[in-house]
Amino acid sequence: EDQVTQSPEALRLQEGESSSLNCSYTVSGLRGLFWYRQDPGKGPEFLFTLYSAGEEKEKERLKATLTKKESFLHITAPKPEDSATYLCAVQVSGNTPLVFGKGTRLSVIA
C-alpha cells in the first residue's frame, strides 16, 4: 500500500529561523511528488512537483528536494505569512489520484 508520512506534525519557528519539513514515502512506483500549502478554511494550493531523485525546485523562501525515499521542504528565513499547513502527496501514475500525508502545521512567530 502506498504511504506518505510527514514530520514533524507541527513546527513553531521564530521569524527568520530556517528549518526543513520532511516527507517520506513508500510507493510501488513514483510518477511525481507534490507539495501543497493549505491555509485555514481554504483548499490546498499547489506549490511544486518533483519527478526524479536529485531534482530541486524553488519559490521565494521555499525549496523542495527529492531523494528516492523522501522529500524535504526547506524554508529559509520564514515570515509570519508562511504560517500554514504544508501537505506532501505522491502520484504513482498519470491521471490517478494523489496519496496525501497528514501534513505539517507550521507557525512562524514575529
Place this chain on the structure above:
Amino acid sequence: DAGVIQSPRHEVTEMGQEVTLRCKPISGHNSLFWYRQTMMRGLELLIYFNNNVPIDDSGMPEDRFSAKMPNASFSTLKIQPSEPRDSAVYFCASSLLGFEQYFGPGTRLTVT
C-alpha cells in the same frame, strides 16, 4: 481562470437528509477528483473521473455516497441519507493530463 468552483461552501443538515455537493472543474481539465478531509484521517480520495467516466470509487464509504459527472464542466457528490460521521470538508480537484491537481475551496458539511 476562476479556478475550481464548489457549492455550497457550508452545509448544515440533519441526520437522514439528502445532501448534494457541486463542483465545476477548471475549463479544459480532463480529470476530476473528490476528496474528503478530516482531522483524524487527513485528505482521502472518494472517487475520480477521467474524461467524465468514473475510474475508481473504492474510496466511497458506502452505498449512501454517489457521484456523477454528466459533462466536462459539472460534477455532483450526493449523500443519502446523511449521518453525523459524514461531517467533514469535501474538496473537488481537477487536473489536465494527469499533472498537478488544483483544488476548490471546499464544502464544509455538518450533519447534526
